[in-house]
Amino acid sequence: MRNLTEDLIMLMRWYNEPPNWEHQEDLIVVTSGAKTDFWRRVDCGYIRDNGNFYYQEVKGDFTARVKIINQYENIYGQAGLMIRVDERTWFKSSIEFVDGMHFVSTVITNEQSDWTVVPLLDKPPSLWLCLQRGGSSIEVQYSIDGESYTTLTTAYLTEKETVQVGLVCASPENEGCQITFQNFQIEAMKGDR
Numbered sequence: 001m002r003n004l005t006e007d008l009i010m011l012m013r014w015y016n017e018p019p020n021w022e023h024q025e026d027l028i029v030v031t032s033g034a035k036t037d038f039w040r041r042v043d044c045g046y047i048r049d050n051g052n053f054y055y056q057e058v059k060g061d062f063t064a065r066v067k068i069i070n071q072y073e074n075i076y077g078q079a080g081l082m083i084r085v086d087e088r089t090w091f092k093s094s095i096e097f098v099d100g101m102h103f104v105s106t107v108i109t110n111e112q113s114d115w116t117v118v119p120l121l122d123k124p125p126s127l128w129l130c131l132q133r134g135g136s137s138i139e140v141q142y143s144i145d146g147e148s149y150t151t152l153t154t155a156y157l158t159e160k161e162t163v164q165v166g167l168v169c170a171s172p173e174n175e176g177c178q179i180t181f182q183n184f185q186i187e188a189m190k191g192d193r
Helices: 006-011
Strands: 013-015 020-024 027-031 038-041 046-049 052-059 062-069 078-086 089-098 101-110 112-120 126-134 137-143 150-156 162-170 178-188
Touching: 027 052, 027 162, 038 101, 052 078, 052 178, 062 078, 062 162, 078 126, 089 112, 089 126, 089 137, 089 162, 101 150, 112 150, 162 178
Parallel strands: none
Antiparallel strands: 013 052, 020 027, 027 178, 038 046, 038 112, 052 162, 062 126, 062 178, 078 089, 078 162, 089 101, 101 112, 126 137, 137 150
8 A cells, every 4th residue: 555655646646736735744735726616417507627636547446545634614615535537427535514514425427426425423523535446336435533434335437447546625615625634545456556
């Protein structure tokens, strides 16, 4: 498994670079852009592809993990992990603030976005997310303590061998917020890179 070391950093790039961000050892601190999101509902005319996504290309099966240190309470503010093929095919899982509560959410997009949320009863100081790709499917797990994980969903994404994988954040209704990602890791499986 690779932590966010110099070799991993060199492979990563921004899709919609945020206004402010920096590396601090094993941390990436980001201020999300204002009025940003990844969301696609063609039927109601709401399409956004301007969220902040810090990624690298990964071939084959993998596991991606990150700890998100939660310091925001902006409506629909979100931070997590994303797997992306293009603007019509992607998957994100995040901690999200909605109606005064924090949720673990997933959005699966194959032409149209579908949203699933699970409420977190207490405001956690941090949340761990894990995405595992096996063939065309993605499994999402989350943890409050970094040790005991709960499966949120398993879903189909794509048959394409190479996808973009990384950190995602957005502030759909606000001027942006600060998010801290810690210990971002990607582990290639079965001999893949």
